[in-house]
Amino acid sequence: MFFTYLRRELAGRRRQTAIIAIGMALAIALVIIVNSVASGVKAAQASVLESVYGVGTDITVSQSPTPPEEGEGGGGPRFEFDADAGTTTDGTTELSQSRLMAGFGASTFDASALDTVLGVDNVAAASGTLSLTNTTFNGQMPQMQQGGDGTVPSGPTTTEGTDGEAPQGGPDGAGGSAFDVDSFSVLGLDPSADAIGPLSAVSLAEGRTLDADDTGANVAVLDADYATSAELAVGGTIDIGGTDFEIVGTVTSNAADSASASNVYIPLDVAQTLSGEEGMLSNIYVQAASSTDISQVQADIEAALPDATVSTQEDLASSVSGSLSTASDLVSNLGLWLSLAVLVAAFLIAILFTISGVTRRTREFGTLKAIGWSNRRITGQVAGESLVTGLIGGAAGIAIGLIGILVINVIAPTLSGSASSSGFDLAGGQGGPGGAAGGDASGGTVTRGFGGPMSQTAAATTEVALNAPITVSVIAIAVGIAILGGLLAGAIGGWRASRLRPAEALRSVG
Amino acid sequence: MYTLTKLTKTYRQGNRTVHALKNVDLAIGAGQHVAIQGPTGGGKSTLLQMLGGLDRPTSGTITIGADDISNMPDGRLAKIRAKEIGFVFQNFNLIPTLTAQENVETALEPLGVSGEVRAKRAAEALASVGLADRAGHLPTELSGGQQQRVAIARALVKEPDVLLADEPTGALDEETRDEILEILEGLHRDRGLTLIVVTHDSAVAKRAQRRLHIKAGTVTER
Numbered sequence: 001m002f003f004t005y006l007r008r009e010l011a012g013r014r015r016q017t018a019i020i021a022i023g024m025a026l027a028i029a030l031v032i033i034v035n036s037v038a039s040g041v042k043a044a045q046a047s048v049l050e051s052v053y054g055v056g057t058d059i060t061v062s063q064s065p066t067p068p069e070e071g072e073g074g075g076g077p078r079f080e081f082d083a084d085a086g087t088t089t090d091g092t093t094e095l096s097q098s099r100l101m102a103g104f105g106a107s108t109f110d111a112s113a114l115d116t117v118l119g120v121d122n123v124a125a126a127s128g129t130l131s132l133t134n135t136t137f138n139g140q141m142p143q144m145q146q147g148g149d150g151t152v153p154s155g156p157t158t159t160e161g162t163d164g165e166a167p168q169g170g171p172d173g174a175g176g177s178a179f180d181v182d183s184f185s186v187l188g189l190d191p192s193a194d195a196i197g198p199l200s201a202v203s204l205a206e207g208r209t210l211d212a213d214d215t216g217a218n219v220a221v222l223d224a225d226y227a228t229s230a231e232l233a234v235g236g237t238i239d240i241g242g243t244d245f246e247i248v249g250t251v252t253s254n255a256a257d258s259a260s261a262s263n264v265y266i267p268l269d270v271a272q273t274l275s276g277e278e279g280m281l282s283n284i285y286v287q288a289a290s291s292t293d294i295s296q297v298q299a300d301i302e303a304a305l306p307d308a309t310v311s312t313q314e315d316l317a318s319s320v321s322g323s324l325s326t327a328s329d330l331v332s333n334l335g336l337w338l339s340l341a342v343l344v345a346a347f348l349i350a351i352l353f354t355i356s357g358v359t360r361r362t363r364e365f366g367t368l369k370a371i372g373w374s375n376r377r378i379t380g381q382v383a384g385e386s387l388v389t390g391l392i393g394g395a396a397g398i399a400i401g402l403i404g405i406l407v408i409n410v411i412a413p414t415l416s417g418s419a420s421s422s423g424f425d426l427a428g429g430q431g432g433p434g435g436a437a438g439g440d441a442s443g444g445t446v447t448r449g450f451g452g453p454m455s456q457t458a459a460a461t462t463e464v465a466l467n468a469p470i471t472v473s474v475i476a477i478a479v480g481i482a483i484l485g486g487l488l489a490g491a492i493g494g495w496r497a498s499r500l501r502p503a504e505a506l507r508s509v510g
Numbered sequence: 511m512y513t514l515t516k517l518t519k520t521y522r523q524g525n526r527t528v529h530a531l532k533n534v535d536l537a538i539g540a541g542q543h544v545a546i547q548g549p550t551g552g553g554k555s556t557l558l559q560m561l562g563g564l565d566r567p568t569s570g571t572i573t574i575g576a577d578d579i580s581n582m583p584d585g586r587l588a589k590i591r592a593k594e595i596g597f598v599f600q601n602f603n604l605i606p607t608l609t610a611q612e613n614v615e616t617a618l619e620p621l622g623v624s625g626e627v628r629a630k631r632a633a634e635a636l637a638s639v640g641l642a643d644r645a646g647h648l649p650t651e652l653s654g655g656q657q658q659r660v661a662i663a664r665a666l667v668k669e670p671d672v673l674l675a676d677e678p679t680g681a682l683d684e685e686t687r688d689e690i691l692e693i694l695e696g697l698h699r700d701r702g703l704t705l706i707v708v709t710h711d712s713a714v715a716k717r718a719q720r721r722l723h724i725k726a727g728t729v730t731e732r
């Protein structure tokens with residue numbers, strides 16, 4: 001009887017059933033889509049972060065740079081050449097020097113911090129890295145004047161003051177100069193700790209990655225994209241800080257369309273020695289024992305290392321910028337509120353229509369009570385009708401939602417995100433073809449002063465196609481909402497019905 | 511069947527207190543055919559609600575058989591209505607979305623009768639009012655007289671002790687009226703159930719063994 005009556009009511013009052021079900025369906029579809037897009041955006045953010053920080057990193061430790069003290073260099077590399085530097089042919093001196101130093105905007109700290117971090121409770125693993133920038137200066141300039149004693153130097157070049165002879169030499173043969181400043185990022189890392197840190201987010205393209213035996217060896221692994229653009233290959237050598245390194249492998253980022261965290265990876269101890277940063281680190285990658293320990297680990301590290309910046313993946317997610325961040329804001333603000341508003345509206349519609357349905361059926365329920373139906377039976381009947389209506393809406397909503405997600409995934413909008421955080425030296429884009437050609441005799445204008453700070457964007461931009469996943473939990477949420485809405489409307493409607501007096505059956509009108 | 515002792519029912523209507531029934535003392539024996547007449551607002555409906563266990567008195571007592579229903583909890587009262595009292599209404603009060611057969615079955619639902627027995631008994635009840643061939647029809651597909659016959663089938667299918675009819679012919683034409691009255695009287699005669707009919711219509715009232723008149727909350731015999 002229950003099911004017969006229920007079926008007949010829903011079929012007999014199609015319009016009411018349809019309105020309630022459509023309301024629920026739209027709300028549920030919206031919730032599904034927003035939920036799914038939100039997890040898609042989250043995954044995209046994670047993939048941007050992964051390309052920079054590596055997989056499995058829960059917390060990163062770095063130190064904000066302190067302003068340089070008076071007299072110290074402004075942070076950029078300084079190239080100094082003595083009089084005998086370079087090789088001179090035909091009055092032109094070729095100068096080349098490469099320097100390896102701590103990355104711009106990064107600050108190094110003593111490696112003992114790593115032991116401190118490892119000593120914190122619930123730290124499963126930690127590894128330190130040293131973020132460096134290698135800058136190579138290549139230049140051609142006219143041969144140097146040898147001083148002011150009046151003797152003519154060995155070359156044919158003279159300077160002003162010697163009877164108006166035109167300057168000679170230099171790349172243009174007329175006393176001009178030409179320079180190239182080329183830079184790439186170098187990451188020193190512990191070759192034995194590959195489970196965590198930047199190299200955990202890459203896959204090997206060619207050759208091999210660094211292993212424990214590489215400690216102290218002049219070997220390097222290159223980002224495959226960088227290797228291609230710099231025309232380097234496995235088996236060749238690369239000049240880092242004036243030392244030739246053997247290229248043993250190339251790696252690519254696991255995240256699509258994205259460069260890996262650094263251009264070049266070398267063993268940490270070699271990096272420390274070459275850059276003069278003995279016993280120093282710039283970042284520590286920390287893995288917590290479990291996700292529930294992250295905040296405790298973060299707090300303990302902050303307490304143990306008061307000067308350090310301790311960031312969790314969540315903190316880092318907020319550093320992801322670009323359209324990804326816009327999408328994330330859109331989903332978390334507009335999407336959330338919109339779906340909440342539509343959900344509330346759908347629930348209200350369901351409740352109001354159920355109440356009005358009960359009111360319209362006053363005589364019907366009065367009659368059933370008069371012939372002996374209990375309040376519980378009538379409440380159950382009303383609640384059952386609402387629940388089934390909610391479930392019909394839920395099923396329709398899931399269908400609409402899945403179609404919506406399918407459409408989003410077919411379109412797959414591309415979001416770009418770049419991760420940057422203060423004091424954290426990220427993948428340097430390849431240093432552009434630095435340098436300027438001084439073309440005229442007066443020395444030309446050098447557009448990039450060297451010896452001073454160089455501007456460099458310490459950020460990795462990653463293009464990620466949004467993929468909204470369909471998860472069991474999203475479907476479960478939808479079904480839950482449908483049941484909740486149905487039960488809520490049913491409970492209120494049923495309560496109203498149970499309050500009706502059986503004497504209502506005797507009302508001749510209505 | 512019924513014993514009413516000093517039965518009083520008052521209710522508030524806005525600021526006014528309405529004395530619908532005033533100290534009514536009344537006994538109705540089992541198997542009687544009683545007609546209740548009276549002007550609108552005189553207390554007919556209130557008396558019917560008391561007899562049907564749809565409402566409780568303000569004071570006094572009312573017993574159905576051996577049960578004092580004056581202060582009975584809702585649940586037990588619903589059971590008594592389900593088992594012992596059959597209702598026939600002026601406007602038939604069928605469930606519009608259910609077929610004739612299903613409407614009759616609703617009366618057996620609270621009695622916990624199995625589906626099979628329920629269907630069989632409902633079909634028999636419909637057959638006894640001459641509607642065996644209309645079992646699958648919705649109320650809207652039936653005439654007024656047919657609908658009232660379905661309602662009668664719904665009232666009698668549970669084999670009640672008493673049948674309460676509230677203006678059972680009020681919405682029907684004369685010819686159909688006689689048809690319905692004959693069915694009701696036949697039930698009274700053949701099954702020995704107590705038949706109480708509230709009516710405006712003197713022609714209907716005249717057919718009863720006993721005629722009660724209620725006016726301003728006071729019941730008198732005619």
